[in-house]
Amino acid sequence: MSTREQLSDFLASIERRAYKHAMFAVRDEAAALDIVQEAMMKLAERYGDKSAEEFPMLFHRILQNAIMDHFRRQKVRTSWFSLFSSFTPQHADEEFDPLDVLEDETSPSNHLQPDADLQQNQILEAIETALLRLPIRQREAFLLRYWDGLDTAETASAMGCSEGSVKTHCSRATHALAETLKQKGIDLSWESN
């Protein structure tokens, strides 16, 4: 059973990344803040008695659900389903998800301003733009695996899909990112430091 301090430390460590996650998804600062607040509240209210080791997976699951709830409220999924009806399924496996192929075409994030380290900011902008272009599920999988450091099983639990789907999403995401970044003169490799 976790203490208040453990929960506080966890929330403090995750809140900014959670906000970025939400911003990538919903592109609206107010909505992103509401989503993060909702996720924090649900974690504390429903799972505040769990051990601290369970918080990352639980929180990300709650956050992803809150993001999806946002879209439902916005009635975006209704338009996605109508678009989906014109698609011919390209994948025979049962894990096919229309969110996997629909590309996010909204305008890139513009909340970052260049500072003294121009190149670093240019790189950041390129990475964020490339991430924003990813389909939602691919971006979710990529950020959970490679930014939040969740393993495949934890990512699958957070996303509510199978581990195979996570690997597929991550593979497609990294290839798509590499392709987009290459156009900006950035070579992306899969090797760790």
Place this chain on the structure above:
Amino acid sequence: MGIKLNLDDIKRVLDRSTGDLDTATADRLLAARRTALQHQQTKSPSFALAWLSEHGIIGHAHAHPQKMLNWGLAMLLALMLIGGVSYCQSTSERDHTEIDIAILTDDLPVHMYVD
């Protein structure tokens, strides 16, 4: 640009970007965290312990030593009573068993035949 990055580099860049949030956003996140902590769920180990704690029977020994003593004596008396009843029951059962064996082996003592 001619820049080479790997996945760890992307992680570092994204981590760095979280430090660029404006003050208003950071303040709202802090407020959200504090609000959530106020609603943290905490469960008692068991319902019985929660009841005992709520009624000041446990967890407040230093404030109500006499009450603790009274409850301790009551529990001791209850245990003695339960122990006594169990002993009587077991003795009675043993007697019956012995008699049953004696009947089956046709080895009942003489006084059993006396009214």
